[in-house]
Amino acid sequence: MKSSNLGYPRIGEKREWKKTLESFWAGQIEEHDFLSIMESIRLAHIRKQKEIGIDLIPVGDFTFYDHMLDTAVMFGLVPERFQHTGDKVPLSIYFSMARGSKDAPACEMTKWFNTNYHYIVPELNSSLRPRLTENKPLKAFQEAKAKIGVKGKPVLIGPYTFIKLSKGYDSKQFPALILLLLPLYEQVLQELEKEGAEWVQIDEPILVTSLAKEEMATIAFIYQKLNEAAPRLNIMLQTYFEAVDWYEELIELPVQGIGFDFTCGLEENLKNLLKFGFPSDKILAAGMIDGRNIWRADLAEKRKLIETIAAVVPKDQLWLQPSSSLIHVPITVKNERNLSPLLKNSLAFADEKLEEIVYLAKLFRDEGAQEEDSYYQDNQQAIHLLKNDASRDNHLVQKEHEKLKNERAERKSPYLVRKKLQKEVWKLPILPTTTIGSFPQTAVVRKARQKFKKGEWSRPQYEQFIQHEIQKWIAIQEEIGLDVLVHGEFERTDMVEFFGEKLGGFAFTENGWVQSYGSRCVRPPIIYGDVEFLQPMTVKESVYAQSLTNKAVKGMLTGPVTLLNWSFVRDDRPRQEVVEQIALALRKEVEALEAEGISMIQVDEPALLEGLPLKEEKKQEYFEWAVRMFRIVTSTVEDTTQIHTHMCYCDFSAYMHDISKMDADVISIETSRSHGEIIPVFEKETYDKGIGLGVYDIHSPRIPPVEEIVAIIEQSLQVLDAEQFWINPDCGLKTRRAEETIASLKNMVAAAQLVRKRLAGKETAAVEGRE
Ligand SMILES: CN1c2c(nc(N)[nH]c2=O)NC[C@@H]1CNc1ccc(C(=O)N[C@@H](CCC(=O)N[C@@H](CCC(=O)N[C@@H](CCC(=O)O)C(=O)O)C(=O)O)C(=O)O)cc1
Ligand SMILES: N[C@@H](CCS)C(=O)O
Numbered sequence: 131m132k133s134s135n136l137g138y139p140r141i142g143e144k145r146e147w148k149k150t151l152e153s154f155w156a157g158q159i160e161e162h163d164f165l166s167i168m169e170s171i172r173l174a175h176i177r178k179q180k181e182i183g184i185d186l187i188p189v190g191d192f193t194f195y196d197h198m199l200d201t202a203v204m205f206g207l208v209p210e211r212f213q214h215t216g217d218k219v220p221l222s223i224y225f226s227m228a229r230g231s232k233d234a235p236a237c238e239m240t241k242w243f244n245t246n247y248h249y250i251v252p253e254l255n256s257s258l259r260p261r262l263t264e265n266k267p268l269k270a271f272q273e274a275k276a277k278i279g280v281k282g283k284p285v286l287i288g289p290y291t292f293i294k295l296s297k298g299y300d301s302k303q304f305p306a307l308i309l310l311l312l313p314l315y316e317q318v319l320q321e322l323e324k325e326g327a328e329w330v331q332i333d334e335p336i337l338v339t340s341l342a343k344e345e346m347a348t349i350a351f352i353y354q355k356l357n358e359a360a361p362r363l364n365i366m367l368q369t370y371f372e373a374v375d376w377y378e379e380l381i382e383l384p385v386q387g388i389g390f391d392f393t394c395g396l397e398e399n400l401k402n403l404l405k406f407g408f409p410s411d412k413i414l415a416a417g418m419i420d421g422r423n424i425w426r427a428d429l430a431e432k433r434k435l436i437e438t439i440a441a442v443v444p445k446d447q448l449w450l451q452p453s454s455s456l457i458h459v460p461i462t463v464k465n466e467r468n469l470s471p472l473l474k475n476s477l478a479f480a481d482e483k484l485e486e487i488v489y490l491a492k493l494f495r496d497e498g499a500q501e502e503d504s505y506y507q508d509n510q511q512a513i514h515l516l517k518n519d520a521s522r523d524n525h526l527v528q529k530e531h532e533k534l535k536n537e538r539a540e541r542k543s544p545y546l547v548r549k550k551l552q553k554e555v556w557k558l559p560i561l562p563t564t565t566i567g568s569f570p571q572t573a574v575v576r577k578a579r580q581k582f583k584k585g586e587w588s589r590p591q592y593e594q595f596i597q598h599e600i601q602k603w604i605a606i607q608e609e610i611g612l613d614v615l616v617h618g619e620f621e622r623t624d625m626v627e628f629f630g631e632k633l634g635g636f637a638f639t640e641n642g643w644v645q646s647y648g649s650r651c652v653r654p655p656i657i658y659g660d661v662e663f664l665q666p667m668t669v670k671e672s673v674y675a676q677s678l679t680n681k682a683v684k685g686m687l688t689g690p691v692t693l694l695n696w697s698f699v700r701d702d703r704p705r706q707e708v709v710e711q712i713a714l715a716l717r718k719e720v721e722a723l724e725a726e727g728i729s730m731i732q733v734d735e736p737a738l739l740e741g742l743p744l745k746e747e748k749k750q751e752y753f754e755w756a757v758r759m760f761r762i763v764t765s766t767v768e769d770t771t772q773i774h775t776h777m778c779y780c781d782f783s784a785y786m787h788d789i790s791k792m793d794a795d796v797i798s799i800e801t802s803r804s805h806g807e808i809i810p811v812f813e814k815e816t817y818d819k820g821i822g823l824g825v826y827d828i829h830s831p832r833i834p835p836v837e838e839i840v841a842i843i844e845q846s847l848q849v850l851d852a853e854q855f856w857i858n859p860d861c862g863l864k865t866r867r868a869e870e871t872i873a874s875l876k877n878m879v880a881a882a883q884l885v886r887k888r889l890a891g892k893e894t895a896a897v898e899g900r901e
């Protein structure tokens with residue numbers, strides 16, 4: 131029984147990776163130094179996995195930004211607007227695809243399945259000329275072998291997943307694209323085989339989504355070809371994040387191993403394994419240890435599970451591994467200094483998860499020595515202590531939660547009634563302009579927070595600083611001419627961490643960073659106990675901001691589903707119970723805001739769609755409870771209180787109908803990076819509430835020209851009524867610099883004014899009978 135890993139976090143124990151990238155982008159280090167620091171980070175990760183004792187160490191999982199982008203670039207799939215000529219793609223173009231350049235908007239970025247990791251969406255269109263610009267897995271394999279003596283397991287995204295997650299083609303072109311890319315995959319594998327690689331891990335997570343049975347024939351064709359191309363190279367076909375639908379077909383594929391997720395997809399995958407068995411000529415790679423959560427595994431339970439599997443698949447045909455790549459968890463618990471000893475001892479991040487795997491594999495290889503037994507005892511003791519920790523229970527919260535069952539969660543009046551009342555109260559112009567909430571989190575803002583955290587600044591000093599920022603940005607927004615203002619979120623490190631810190635039941639790490647996109651990381655809080663509202667969390671800043679202006683200032687909080695999905699959640703309670711507790715707490719915040727005169731309130735739910743189950747048949751049930759959670763938070767307010775929500779980074783096209791049930795008066799969604807692809811949805815679907823389709827991309831430093839924004843607005847107005855349309859950027863502006871933000875927003879307001887003028891002209895013309 132071998133131990134294996136699927137992917138190791140890139141960011142480094144002290145986020146060295148992130149810092150190196152950002153220094154390079156800022157021009158503080160040269161390309162040569164950048165490459166050499168990156169190499170040392172990459173090799174350190176392999177060395178560490180070797181020391182932990184992993185038998186099959188992944189190579190080629192490292193990236194300078196994102197693994198989907200790497201695959202596109204490896205195959206020369208550089209969109210025309212980046213004007214790449216020649217073969218090898220230079221770093222400048224690689225990063226322009228990710229981040230945009232002065233002349234070319236960035237490629238779209240979206241959620242990686244149901245995680246908080248975002249990938250760059252490859253663009254496949256007929257003008258592209260796919261070719262192998264470099265064999266990235268081969269280079270990684272050679273490097274690990276030459277520099278550390280490790281014969282790694284190269285990792286690549288499989289062709290089916292790669293094409294499915296790309297854009298720019300229609301379904302009729304799908305077979306042609308496969309034929310175009312397959313020879314390149316074959317070449318990659320042949321070169322790996324020639325170099326002496328024994329195994330290659332080909333990730334096909336798309337296999338856990340609801341595929342039609344016919345698709346399995348195409349997948350069989352692909353793997354037949356790949357297998358024939360490099361007959362001495364073993365293919366581990368890797369699935370993760372859920373169970374597979376077509377188990378019987380899958381196990382017959384001409385590959386030498388198949389990886390299944392026995393955490394998220396446990397029930398279904400195990401049922402299939404026990405029912406249909408597993409071929410005797412293949413390796414079963416069992417995803418045993420949760421790659422998405424941070425709790426120590428119960429080794430007694432895992433032992434039993436392995437025994438169950440081993441009754442079907444002989445031990446020497448089994449690999450033990452995490453359920454997915456470990457990029458979704460922090461690196462090590464070792465450096466945590468502020469957690470309670472009980473909690474710290476209950477956690478396993480990437481390194482500790484690999485230790486669990488190595489322990490279990492050794493145990494089943496009958497190498498369970500004395501020290502391993504003490505490891506087991508320690509594990510069982512930790513599990514026992516956590517289970518019995520009374521501090522996780524809050525009886526008041528539990529009692530309140532009980533009452534929630536009978537609640538209808540409905541606003542006082544239906545939307546059309548509210549709309550009329552709100553129009554009278556708010557007196558907004560047509561096409562109101564606003565932003566999503568955050569303004570630049572500059573180095574000065576972060577420094578201030580740091581000083582407060584370290585005790586160098588007193589609370590009044592820090593609060594005065596925050597007030598000063600709010601004051602500055604309220605003035606800027608008024609000067610720009612925005613209609614609905616925000617306070618700017620300067621007091622928040624992160625939209626999830628901030629609320630976690632103020633609610634009861636959450637715990638925090640010091641170094642528990644996880645990559646979210648590119649160099650940007652988040653530190654998900656840990657939901658440890660029952661979640662409780664302790665005191666108002668956002669009222670002071672919102673009330674202060676409102677006191678500075680006659681324009682409306684939106685109250686701003688993060689919604690319950692997002693707080694749930696972007697935290698590491700206790701696993702001793704159903705997720706639904708946890709989210710209900712969060713919703714109850716947030717409702718108190720909404721009520722506190724309203725009581726203090728803040729009657730336009732945005733409850734952000736960017737992770738609501740991300741949490742959608744990967745299987746079609748589970749989606750409706752999810753929507754029902756997720757939508758209900760939003761309504762629990764927002765339904766007790768007056769009709770004149772305008773509830774906004776915001777979502778980003780998702781493909782909304784199939785879900786506007788469900789989203790409408792949230793009953794938010796106004797929604798803002800990201801669209802500009804997907805270049806307006808959602809717009810056709812509104813040709814078919816009626817959406818009657820207020821809506822802002824983001825008019826410019828906030829991930830790029832590029833300042834969108836007025837005409838470009840006008841065109842996007844006009845495009846939206848082809849399908850949406852001007853009376854319902856709002857004008858806003860795609861998402862919050864915390865990652866942008868102040869100058870960029872101001873320049874972009876000025877263009878946005880100018881664009882809104884131009885379109886308003888055009889609409890007014892049209893109205894006059896209509897009155898005068900010219901139209
Ligand atoms: C909307 N998005 C979010 C997602 N998930 C979240 N949990 N939160 C989100 O907002 N998912 C989808 C998207 C992803 N978008 C982003 C956008 C931006 C970031 C980001 O900027 N992350 C920061 C870290 C944020 C943070 O907590 N900053 C702290 C400072 C922490 C720090 O770096 N400290 C330094 C010292 C600082 C100093 O001395 O100057 C240190 O410890 O070394 C803060 O603001 O105080 C990032 O830098 O990556 C993430 C996701
Ligand atoms: N209000 C948040 C939403 C991000 S999704 C922000 O503006 O950063």
Ligand SMILES: [Zn+2]
Nearest residue numbers: 736778861862
């Ligand atoms: Zn957003």
